[in-house]
Structures are given as C-alpha cells and as structure tokens.
Amino acid sequence: MGMSISAKKNGPYRVEVTDGEIKLLDAEGKEFDLKGKTAFSLCRCGHSQNKPFCDGSHGRVGFQADDPAPRTTG
Ligand code: FES
Incomplete structure (x- = not known):
C-alpha cells in the first residue's frame, strides 16, 4: 500500500492513499x-466538531503548530 501522512502548516494531518485501501478505526476497533x-484530513488542533476529521476549525481558533521533523546531520 502506498500512503503518506503530511502535517499541513497550522492545520490537520492529511492522509493520502495512492494504492490500496486504508481503514480508520475508533478506540473500540469500529x-x-x-x-x-x-x-x-485528521484534526490535530482539538477543536473540530467532527473528530477525528478536520472541519476547518483550526483556522477559526488560530491553531499554531510547531512540530517540524527532526533534522539529521551527517
Ligand atoms: S486541524 Fe482542522 S479542525 Fe483541527
């Protein structure tokens, strides 16, 4: 399966599948x-009224994310 998850600037995690299917399960496996x-898109600001999905509320609340991937040296 080809899949990517990317953090959008001050927004959600975008999940994209290029090949195959993806399942999203709740805490009880449903x-x-x-x-x-x-x-x-999955909410990472905590303000969506449609969790776990993003509903655009991150823009309304001014969500600021500061979580760059660590840089490797060498
Ligand atoms: S990241 Fe979009 S509503 Fe939370």
Missing part, C-alpha cells in the same frame, strides 16, 4: 466509513 476515499 471502522469509520470512508466511502472509498483516498484522502482525508
């Missing part, structure tokens, strides 16, 4: 209905 979607 599957969210993604209806064949190959991409979706």
Whole structure:
C-alpha cells in the first residue's frame, strides 16, 4: 500500500492513499466509513466538531503548530 501522512502548516494531518485501501478505526476497533476515499484530513488542533476529521476549525481558533521533523546531520 502506498500512503503518506503530511502535517499541513497550522492545520490537520492529511492522509493520502495512492494504492490500496486504508481503514480508520475508533478506540473500540469500529471502522469509520470512508466511502472509498483516498484522502482525508485528521484534526490535530482539538477543536473540530467532527473528530477525528478536520472541519476547518483550526483556522477559526488560530491553531499554531510547531512540530517540524527532526533534522539529521551527517
Ligand atoms: S486541524 Fe482542522 S479542525 Fe483541527
């Protein structure tokens, strides 16, 4: 399966699947209905009214993220 998860600047995590299917499960193992979607966004600001998905609330609350991937040296 080809999949990427990217952090959007001051926004959600964008999940994109290029090959195959992806499942998103809740804490009890119940599957969210993604209806064949190959991409979706997961809230990381905590303010979405549609968790775990992003509903755009990050913009309203002025969410600021500062979590760059660590740089390797050498
Ligand atoms: S990241 Fe978009 S609503 Fe939380």
